Amino acid sequence: MTAPATPVARPTGRINASVKPPIRLKPSRVWTIARTELKQLIEARDFWMPMMILGGIFFLVIPTILLFAITSIGNIHAVHQISQAVQLLPAKARAAVRGKSEQGQTAYALAVFLLAPVAVVVPLTISTAVGASTIVGERERGTGEFLAHSPASVHEIYLGKLIASVVPGYVTTIVGFGLYSLIVNTLVGPEVGGWFFPTTQWWVLMLWVVPPFVLLTLSVVLRLSARVKSTAAAQQASGLVTLPLIMIAYGEATGAVYGGNWVGIAVGAVVWFLALLGLWRGMKAVTRGRLLGVADGI
Amino acid sequence: MTLAPTSDPAPAPPDGTAAPVVDLRGVSRRFGTVDALLDLDLSVPSGTITVLLGPNGAGKTTATRIITGALEPHHGDVRVFGLDPATHGEEVRRRCGVVSAKPALYDRLTGHANLAYSAELYGLGRGPEVDERIHAAATRFGIEHALDQQVGGFSTGMKTRLALARSVLHDPQLLLFDEPTSGLDPESSHAVLEMIKSMTGGGVTVIMCTHLLLEAEGLAQQVVVLEGGTDLVAGAPRELTRRFWPASVVRLDAEDRSQLARVVEMPGVRGAETVGDGLKELAGMAGDGVDAPLGSGPVDVQLEDPDGVADLVDALVRSGVRLTRVEPRIPTLEDLYFAVRRSRAQSHTVLADDGGRQLTPASNGAGS
Numbered sequence: 001m002t003a004p005a006t007p008v009a010r011p012t013g014r015i016n017a018s019v020k021p022p023i024r025l026k027p028s029r030v031w032t033i034a035r036t037e038l039k040q041l042i043e044a045r046d047f048w049m050p051m052m053i054l055g056g057i058f059f060l061v062i063p064t065i066l067l068f069a070i071t072s073i074g075n076i077h078a079v080h081q082i083s084q085a086v087q088l089l090p091a092k093a094r095a096a097v098r099g100k101s102e103q104g105q106t107a108y109a110l111a112v113f114l115l116a117p118v119a120v121v122v123p124l125t126i127s128t129a130v131g132a133s134t135i136v137g138e139r140e141r142g143t144g145e146f147l148a149h150s151p152a153s154v155h156e157i158y159l160g161k162l163i164a165s166v167v168p169g170y171v172t173t174i175v176g177f178g179l180y181s182l183i184v185n186t187l188v189g190p191e192v193g194g195w196f197f198p199t200t201q202w203w204v205l206m207l208w209v210v211p212p213f214v215l216l217t218l219s220v221v222l223r224l225s226a227r228v229k230s231t232a233a234a235q236q237a238s239g240l241v242t243l244p245l246i247m248i249a250y251g252e253a254t255g256a257v258y259g260g261n262w263v264g265i266a267v268g269a270v271v272w273f274l275a276l277l278g279l280w281r282g283m284k285a286v287t288r289g290r291l292l293g294v295a296d297g298i
Numbered sequence: 299m300t301l302a303p304t305s306d307p308a309p310a311p312p313d314g315t316a317a318p319v320v321d322l323r324g325v326s327r328r329f330g331t332v333d334a335l336l337d338l339d340l341s342v343p344s345g346t347i348t349v350l351l352g353p354n355g356a357g358k359t360t361a362t363r364i365i366t367g368a369l370e371p372h373h374g375d376v377r378v379f380g381l382d383p384a385t386h387g388e389e390v391r392r393r394c395g396v397v398s399a400k401p402a403l404y405d406r407l408t409g410h411a412n413l414a415y416s417a418e419l420y421g422l423g424r425g426p427e428v429d430e431r432i433h434a435a436a437t438r439f440g441i442e443h444a445l446d447q448q449v450g451g452f453s454t455g456m457k458t459r460l461a462l463a464r465s466v467l468h469d470p471q472l473l474l475f476d477e478p479t480s481g482l483d484p485e486s487s488h489a490v491l492e493m494i495k496s497m498t499g500g501g502v503t504v505i506m507c508t509h510l511l512l513e514a515e516g517l518a519q520q521v522v523v524l525e526g527g528t529d530l531v532a533g534a535p536r537e538l539t540r541r542f543w544p545a546s547v548v549r550l551d552a553e554d555r556s557q558l559a560r561v562v563e564m565p566g567v568r569g570a571e572t573v574g575d576g577l578k579e580l581a582g583m584a585g586d587g588v589d590a591p592l593g594s595g596p597v598d599v600q601l602e603d604p605d606g607v608a609d610l611v612d613a614l615v616r617s618g619v620r621l622t623r624v625e626p627r628i629p630t631l632e633d634l635y636f637a638v639r640r641s642r643a644q645s646h647t648v649l650a651d652d653g654g655r656q657l658t659p660a661s662n663g664a665g666s
Contacts, residue, residue, distance in 0.1 A: 028418075029418070032415065033419075036404070036407070039407060044406060141404075142401075143402045144402075145368075145398040145400065146403075146416075148363070148366075148368040149363075149368050149391060149396040149398075149474075151388045151389075151391045151419060152419050153387075288367075288369065289369060292363065292368060294329060
């Protein structure tokens with residue numbers, strides 16, 4: 001309203017309708033954001049301890065107890081019950097079961113088929129927990145102001161946050177998978193004639209099916225994190241939204257392992273498509289206004 | 299501290315031929331139904347310190363966010379370094395350093411990690427050279443001893459110092475400080491303001507938001523008073539002093555106060571009024587004076603010539619007045635702030651009385 005000291009001949013009062021520049025991503029900046037986020041997670045013992053415990057229970061404790069009970073103790077009751085469950089497997093899966101004895105076959109079926117969905121539940125749970133707080137957390141701590149004023153684009157921020165949310169869950173899963181493989185081969189291997197795990201279906205599951213499920217879930221979770229008012233609200237909403245996704249993932253992972261390699265590849269391809277679509281749309285949810293906490297609707 | 303010409307902390311702003319670093323024209327920004335900025339004009343010359351003064355909710359923070367492109371205006375034109383932050387946001391932000399009202403630091407990281415993060419985001423990369431730079435910035439603000447500690451354990455003062463160090467790490471050309479002394483004790487506040495003053499060396503432009511008038515004194519080369527998202531007045535402190543106090547004022551007292559009535563007969567005197575015994579502040583000069591006859595107490599004398607104090611004193615002494623107090627009254631920024639608001643309120647009243655448009659500034663609850 002006051003007259004500036006140095007008038008510059010330029011039209012004023014234009015309605016703001018800037019033409020947006022094309023999206024340019026600097027991978028180094030994306031990685032910087034992801035790395036810093038991960039560094040903070042590592043410092044947060046109260047976060048990664050439950051994460052480790054969750055992975056440990058699903059990948060180590062439960063399989064060890066079950067497989068040890070079947071192969072070493074020869075728990076007849078357990079063997080009988082699991083044998084009945086094995087009868088419910090598709091014919092193709094049943095035909096693939098190996099083992100010299102009923103104990104060995106039961107242990108094989110348990111290790112290869114019945115515990116497969118665990119590989120999906122663990123990363124989805126962990127990544128949801130990380131992702132839910134990642135953007136709203138910046139706003140709550142006030143650090144969103146720093147990011148909003150920084151040269152990083154909102155797309156770089158989004159991708160950095162995405163990577164930081166994927167890594168804890170997926171790394172826990174891969175490490176857990178490695179340890180699980182060791183346990184399975186040690187306990188069941190002698191019953192089926194040597195080391196056999198991971199099977200091809202499990203490789204497909206871990207490297208092709210699980211990652212897009214994690215990304216698809218995070219595409220939803222990060223959108224929620226950008227839109228809600230508090231971390232608590234983000235956790236609540238994410239839990240509700242991702243529960244059906246986890247159930248679908250559970251079912252699809254089972255199908256991928258039971259149905260053979262091509263089924264796994266097809267399932268993975270569909271989920272990859274959906275995940276990339278979700279991520280593309282989710283990218284628009286992060287705005288500087290939302291980082292600052294002043295966007296309409298926050 | 300005052301608005302006296304001698305109090306200007308640095309050379310006067312450039313003569314206005316150079317393009318301003320920041321140029322906002324008719325900028326408006328709305329949050330829901332609230333106008334955070336309403337037709338704001340702001341021009342910041344290069345190499346100066348501009349202080350945005352205003353109460354909470356005046357639009358100061360929103361203005362800084364518009365400048366860096368962190369927020370886009372709904373209406374109006376924004377140029378920073380001659381660029382539109384909406385389309386050249388990365389370039390604009392890379393040349394800006396910001397310290398927000400909250401230090402915006404990552405509590406779980408060390409001081410060094412916080413600065414290193416900023417260095418990488420602003421394109422400085424990593425390595426020994428950057429580490430040296432981080433150490434130098436931290437040393438400049440006296441926080442180098444705490445670089446290896448987690449920021450969560452820092453005091454408010456330490457966090458502010460670290461945030462300041464972070465803001466200059468990449469050698470920005472424009473520094474934006476949003477209430478940088480918020481939450482600091484007086485000693486730390488003073489130190490921070492001294493640091494800010496020292497930053498303008500080397501041609502850096504500074505914009506500082508505050509609602510604390512004392513902070514702006516001795517620092518500002520340009521003051522912009524905001525209210526309701528609108529700029530009420532802008533200019534150099536000296537210029538504004540002239541505009542709002544065209545007459546120089548001196549407060550006089552004498553052994554025999556009745557003799558002070560003679561002052562209105564002296565040459566060069568525009569007017570005089572009695573004030574309370576040291577209780578009346580200059581803010582009262584615009585019509586709030588004590589309604590008492592001249593000679594019943596100390597008087598504030600308005601002079602036509604700012605340099606006429608010596609002549610007046612000489613004339614009074616020659617006429618036999620034994621003066622006990624001669625105190626030139628130099629308006630402070632606080633005086634300016636209230637004078638601007640009072641002037642604004644008076645103009646509203648006049649317009650309302652004339653049946654004109656009521657210009658009540660929009661209330662504002664978003665940002666500040």
